[in-house]
Amino acid sequence: MAFICKLCQKTYSLRKQVLAHERTKHRNNKIIPHLHLLLQPSFEQLTTYQDAFIILIKKRLGFNRHSVGSKRLLINVFPENIFVHLFQSEPSFRYNSALRKYSCTFKGVEGESRLKQILNYEHWSYRQDPKTKTTGYVLLVNYEESYEVSFIWMQAELIENNRSFQCGTVTCAFITDSGEFTENKENEQLFKNHIATPEITNNNQLIYRHILPRSPLQQLILNQQNNK
Ligand SMILES: [Zn+2]
Numbered sequence: 623m624a625f626i627c628k629l630c631q632k633t634y635s636l637r638k639q640v641l642a643h644e645r646t647k648h649r650n651n652k653i654i655p656h657l658h659l660l661l662q663p664s665f666e667q668l669t670t671y672q673d674a675f676i677i678l679i680k681k682r683l684g685f686n687r688h689s690v691g692s693k694r695l696l697i698n699v700f701p702e703n704i705f706v707h708l709f710q711s712e713p714s715f716r717y718n719s720a721l722r723k724y725s726c727t728f729k730g731v732e733g734e735s736r737l738k739q740i741l742n743y744e745h746w747s748y749r750q751d752p753k754t755k756t757t758g759y760v761l762l763v764n765y766e767e768s769y770e771v772s773f774i775w776m777q778a779e780l781i782e783n784n785r786s787f788q789c790g791t792v793t794c795a796f797i798t799d800s801g802e803f804t805e806n807k808e809n810e811q812l813f814k815n816h817i818a819t820p821e822i823t824n825n826n827q828l829i830y831r832h833i834l835p836r837s838p839l840q841q842l843i844l845n846q847q848n849n850k
Pocket residue numbers: 627628629630631632643644647648
């Protein structure tokens with residue numbers, strides 16, 4: 623059995639040879655040979671996975687010493703086309719064809735603001751507790767250095783009853799920290815956005831405000847679509 627490098631068509635007799643070849647010859651590869659097979663995701667699909675990232679990142683944020691340090695989140699079934707669509711145009715995007723693995727990293731202040739655009743949410747990187755006035759956040763920069771948030775997609779194969787099921791798994795790794803904050807007008811507004819606030823509807827039912835207020839950017843797209 624021959625192993626072919628999908629990036630340059632060189633042939634090897636062992637899998638480990640093609641892996642080594644790709645590692646050395648195509649280290650910074652961004653080309654996805656099967657890109658044409660990946661469907662353009664719908665707006666709803668994208669929103670679902672953007673929101674999943676935001677919610678799962680925020681779940682790792684807390685307000686005590688246990689919530690400080692390296693964190694990792696895993697999404698077990700994550701469509702490849704969504705990952706490619708979200709991260710493909712980033713400078714740090716890489717594809718390893720032999721391993722069927724994509725990666726993308728974001729660093730420092732620049733990375734934080736880029737992720738605001740990619741996740742389409744201004745406040746993706748922190749949570750605040752108004753009672754204790756503490757904030758838990760994804761650490762991207764402090765007085766010492768810059769830190770990274772990494773996203774990795776890999777194909778996993780599950781076998782059950784002689785049937786194989788291939789699915790993509792995403793891992794997101796980052797560092798968290800927490801600290802006190804001072805209250806001001808801006809923070810008050812943040813709380814309003816962040817915390818699910820009970821609201822009374824016409825039917826006197828208690829409902830909860832959406833945890834993810836749609837940002838102006840997304841609203842803009844929606845309005846544009848409605849105007850068509
Ligand atoms: Zn090659």
